[in-house]
Amino acid sequence: MIRIAIIGAGTGGTILANALSRGLSDELRTGRAEIVVFEGSESHVYQPGNIDIAFRGSDPRVYRRPPAKLLRRGVKLVEKPASLIDLNNRTVTYNGGEKMSYTYLVVATGSVAAPEIIPGLAEASLNFHRSQEDARKIWEELSTFKRGRIVVLTNLPHKCPPSPVEAVFLIDEMARKRGIRREVEIVYATPYTRAYPAHAIADVVEPEMEKRGITTYTLFNTDYVDPRAKKVYSLEGEELAYDLLIAIPPHRGAELVINSGIGGEEGWIPTDKHTLKIKNHDDAYAIGDATDIPISKSGVVAHLEAITAAESITSQIYGTGKVYLFNGRINCPLEMGGHRAVFVSGTYTREPERQRPSITKYLMKRVFNRLYWTMLSGKLEPIFNTYLGPPYDIR
Numbered sequence: 151m152i153r154i155a156i157i158g159a160g161t162g163g164t165i166l167a168n169a170l171s172r173g174l175s176d177e178l179r180t181g182r183a184e185i186v187v188f189e190g191s192e193s194h195v196y197q198p199g200n201i202d203i204a205f206r207g208s209d210p211r212v213y214r215r216p217p218a219k220l221l222r223r224g225v226k227l228v229e230k231p232a233s234l235i236d237l238n239n240r241t242v243t244y245n246g247g248e249k250m251s252y253t254y255l256v257v258a259t260g261s262v263a264a265p266e267i268i269p270g271l272a273e274a275s276l277n278f279h280r281s282q283e284d285a286r287k288i289w290e291e292l293s294t295f296k297r298g299r300i301v302v303l304t305n306l307p308h309k310c311p312p313s314p315v316e317a318v319f320l321i322d323e324m325a326r327k328r329g330i331r332r333e334v335e336i337v338y339a340t341p342y343t344r345a346y347p348a349h350a351i352a353d354v355v356e357p358e359m360e361k362r363g364i365t366t367y368t369l370f371n372t373d374y375v376d377p378r379a380k381k382v383y384s385l386e387g388e389e390l391a392y393d394l395l396i397a398i399p400p401h402r403g404a405e406l407v408i409n410s411g412i413g414g415e416e417g418w419i420p421t422d423k424h425t426l427k428i429k430n431h432d433d434a435y436a437i438g439d440a441t442d443i444p445i446s447k448s449g450v451v452a453h454l455e456a457i458t459a460a461e462s463i464t465s466q467i468y469g470t471g472k473v474y475l476f477n478g479r480i481n482c483p484l485e486m487g488g489h490r491a492v493f494v495s496g497t498y499t500r501e502p503e504r505q506r507p508s509i510t511k512y513l514m515k516r517v518f519n520r521l522y523w524t525m526l527s528g529k530l531e532p533i534f535n536t537y538l539g540p541p542y543d544i545r
């Protein structure tokens with residue numbers, strides 16, 4: 151029997167499991183194949199919802215569901231974290247020592263915000279990248295904030311490149327709505343040379359920040375934070391005082407990846423950016439935030455990589471000889487306040503283009519928030535395919 155083990159039932163793992171269960175329905179029905187998903191968390195969290203929780207006070211429950219409810223019938227869910235991957239012996243260890251062998255493996259364990267990497271940061275700052283609870287604390291703090299300096303501090307690497315800029319614009323919007331904008335100074339600090347890494351998008355974001363009186367510090371790499379003095383110090387020798395510090399902490403890969411000796415100290419899995427195979431392994435794939443692929447760590451990428459990996463594994467099982475190569479498509483909304491947004495879109499070979507912020511794009515983002523749960527099932531793939539084409543080339 152062929153066994154496909156998937157570790158992680160987040161965005162990538164769930165879409166992959168559901169896509170495979172469609173592609174291999176005959177094999178699953180007749181017992182010639184099985185799909186096993188390991189998941190260590192009780193809830194699948196729609197992480198873009200953290201923006202709404204932190205900056206609009208949304209109810210966190212709207213943005214989470216039990217993983218079992220999101221997987222198609224026929225997919226087996228092991229509600230335990232995997233504790234070790236042995237790529238050479240093709241086994242996954244879980245549940246205090248039980249081992250499961252696999253024919254194909256997909257690691258979809260995501261990334262975690264790790265403020266503890268920078269001295270003082272965890273103590274001094276709030277963040278909306280680690281959990282819904284953390285995001286909620288930002289809302290509580292912002293709701294009662296009256297005057298002073300709010301610093302949004304970006305550290306690399308992190309998931310969702312647009313999210314720090316979105317935070318800055320939404321804080322501005324919230325302060326205006328509360329009538330305290332004159333009393334609040336908003337500062338944005340980023341390690342990049344511009345307010346956004348893609349130049350065409352920076353060209354749109356920077357004038358808007360200036361118009362709204364937001365101060366930007368570029369080339370600001372955090373060295374440490376002194377919570378008592380309420381100051382951030384950069385490797386470049388600058389210091390930045392704050393009254394409220396909202397950080398995008400540096401991220402790292404899953405502990406499982408680090409403990410299995412696969413992704414170095416930071417836990418990013420060495421992955422071929424086209425085939426999505428873990429380097430030097432023909433039967434093991436990595437998708438989504440977990441990889442070391444130089445592409446934005448985003449749900450869209452996890453989604454499109456999942457679709458590509460599902461095609462590849464199905465092709466390997468049926469021996470079609472076709473190889474599916476991910477084309478690096480990204481398509482992330484960036485909200486700019488005032489019910490306007492842009493979309494950061496591109497591929498490995500096409501840079502994001504300059505565009506005007508629009509209400510239509512903002513509405514598309516809001517609609518997508520609602521469609522997310524249906525999207526995980528795979529029911530929307532025919533629509534995406536019709537309008538956007540497949541996210542891979544076939545060789």
Ligand SMILES: Cc1cc2nc3c(=O)[nH]c(=O)nc-3n(C[C@H](O)[C@H](O)[C@H](O)COP(=O)(O)OP(=O)(O)OC[C@H]3O[C@@H](n4cnc5c(N)ncnc54)[C@H](O)[C@@H]3O)c2cc1C
Pocket residue numbers: 157158159160161162163188189190191194196197198199200201230231232233258259260261278279280309310313404405406437438439440447448449450451452481482483
């Ligand atoms: C504030 C915010 C806003 C965002 N906005 C957007 C957006 O607008 N658009 C966009 O495309 N992306 C956005 N993202 C990014 C997006 O949410 C992630 O990039 C995406 O979820 C990555 O998918 P993934 O499958 O790689 O990992 P995840 O969805 O994080 O899933 C990883 C899963 O692996 C599980 N896991 C980890 N270790 C183990 C283990 N040992 N055993 C079993 N299971 C394990 C975890 O519990 C988790 O369920 C945003 C993220 C944040 C934080």
